[in-house]
């Protein structure tokens with residue numbers, strides 16, 4: 299079979315297949331939408347769950363030194379004062395006086411002058427460069443219409459309490475990490491964990507991004523998979539190197555992303571977050587170019603020390619064996635689930651021209667994360683084939699999400715499963731009734747083999763689990 303491949307999938311292709319095949323829908327669509335919000339359809343929801351399960355397995359279950367947590371989205375507002383988010387979690391904002399467009403000043407400067415053009419610049423310095431450049435507004439094209447750059451806090455404010463008198467201003471969490479720090483003492487005292495150890499959590503975070511864009515890459519509501527790894531001061535460099543390597547291997551060996559689409563970028567001193575002494579980003583080559591996928595930061599003892607100061611609680615760790623007491627240092631691998639979703643779909647997307655000239659679109663997900671594991675097809679909707687197919691479907695369903703499809707020509711059913719990334723299809727035909735075998739078709743090679751029904755479950759279990 300001759301196959302010609304288009305290697306680079308543009309963001310347009312990805313958005314299109316996600317909508318067409320029920321992975322991602324625009325949010326609130328029947329009401330005209332709500333900008334930058336997305337709903338995940340049946341296959342998207344399965345893919346998200348599979349990615350979360352895989353991460354949890356490798357960052358919690360397979361690690362004897364990591365435990366899980368599920369903290370609140372709503373936290374006492376003092377948490378965000380202590381963490382520095384109230385005063386420091388800002389992006390520089392400029393407005394166009396003519397068309398009222400709101401623009402993130404640092405990203406605007408990078409668009410105008412190249413990557414890194416805004417790194418380390420103060421608000422005043424950005425103002426100067428923008429004025430000197432006399433750049434046109436990207437929305438209306440007018441020049442000289444920008445306001446001065448000012449800090450814009452990214453946290454979403456909301457009100458906590460039923461009556462106006464009791465209501466307290468609080469924030470939706472902008473990261474899951476702080477829920478972990480404020481439970482450090484609880485976890486140590488209830489689970490008898492010894493340092494070094496980590497606490498992992500998956501959950502939604504919210505940021506009022508000035509320029510939310512690039513599909514699900516930068517949204518105001520998103521999900522994070524974060525782990526805070528607590529270690530003895532002086533050992534953080536070793537752990538930092540360990541986690542960078544571990545995360546990269548997770549992406550290539552477990553999720554199955556191609557090595558050439560991943561790279562590590564170390565942060566320059568001037569671009570480090572206010573809490574970090576070192577940060578490396580694992581970047582992915584998305585349809586629009588390289589962008590951050592996973593941030594791994596050495597957060598020092600900044601957060602625990604701040605929470606000690608603001609809460610008055612002793613958050614030091616008592617090392618019984620060494621008879622020492624200290625505030626642990628922290629290494630944090632912080633991954634965005636929606637960005638991992640986008641990277642996974644982008645990486646899996648391929649268009650192939652087959653020998654007969656037909657173009658086949660296929661999502662080559664690893665079987666471990668594919669939204670549908672096996673498509674089960676009766677050749678005809680009669681003569682006992684549906685009954686046998688349903689019993690196979692029932693047995694295989696114990697392994698994961700299967701799909702039963704009895705509509706249309708078999709070739710069309712295969713193409714549909716190719717487009718949602720199903721790695722295997724099982725066709726039940728008349729021979730199956732007598733010899734108890736079925737045709738198993740593999741997505742990537744499109745090869746077919748005849749296998750006994752009795753061995754199907756263990757055949758697929760090896761590949762899917």
Ligand code: GAP
Nearest residue numbers: 473475515516517520591592593632633634637
């Ligand atoms: N606790 C550290 C922290 O939150 P971050 O680099 O700001 O660090 C971690 O975020 C990850 O969360 C990023 O690498 C990215 O994958 C994801 N992320 C951050 N902001 C996002 C947004 N607006 N939309 C989608 N994902 C986002």
